[in-house]
Amino acid sequence: MMPAARDLLLDAAYAALTRRPWYAVRMVDVAAAAGVSRQTLHNEFGTKDGLARALVEREAAAFLAGVDRALAGGSDPHPRLTALVEWIAAAARDNALVKALLTGCWDAWLPRVEQAAAQPDAAGDRGDGRSLSPAGVLAQVRDRAVAALSAPGTAEPDVVDLAGTCELVVRLGLSCVAAPPGEHGAGDLVRAVLRRCRPDRAGHRG
Structure with a gap:
């Protein structure tokens, strides 16, 4: 089974965080790395703060x-x-x-x-x-x-x-x-x- 978009996005965000500080992580890059649209990213998490929150909770x-x-x-x-x-x-x-x-x-x-x-x-x-x-x-x-x-x-x-x-x-x-x-x-x-x-x-x- 393919991972859900949410999991792919969180995986991409975590991978990005291992390479650069969070302030330098861009939403568009996270979406691209996960292979989904930026709109899908915003639909899942709303803002970058929402993405950070979800990542820490995971x-x-x-x-x-x-x-x-x-x-x-x-x-x-x-x-x-x-x-x-x-x-x-x-x-x-x-x-x-x-x-x-x-x-x-x-x-x-x-x-x-x-x-x-x-x-x-x-x-x-x-x-x-x-x-x-x-x-x-x-x-x-x-x-x-x-x-x-x-x-x-x-x-x-x-x-x-x-x-x-x-x-x-x-x-x-x-x-x-x-x-x-x-x-x-x-x-x-x-x-x-x-x-x-x-x-x-x-x-x-x-």
Whole structure:
């Protein structure tokens, strides 16, 4: 199946952003790269600000889908939380828009998007209606982690405050975005923290 015009346009806009700053990206060039008319571009997004908004929302949705994948494997919560932190660090390293969403640092190269609530797409799964600010994105990641680790079939997380532990882990992931851990990877850091969350099982590697 051929991608829809909207997806083609967003792909073209993202590709353009990897080559030049957003202020230098022209709507006519995005339309040409996507193989559609400029009118189609305007029909989909209205203005360049609308295109920027949609592009950031799509990257936010893809990041959150990766969060869900990281949390999906196995029943032991510790490897899943470790995978979550590793995903946060990798996604921010590989995608400047994701890094900006997580840190709030939007440099001149990137489109600046107001931090209003993201609008859900037709399937209802883009943005969760939450703010695109770092606090809003963090809350979504934390809540998804809590939901995943509370699901039937998941082992008891061995912590008194699951929500607090998930928030601590997510904030650890954000610290790895702001200051990459270097020799000790994100996974090693979160494993050390999680061992301390269940001191009665300090020898467990998770």
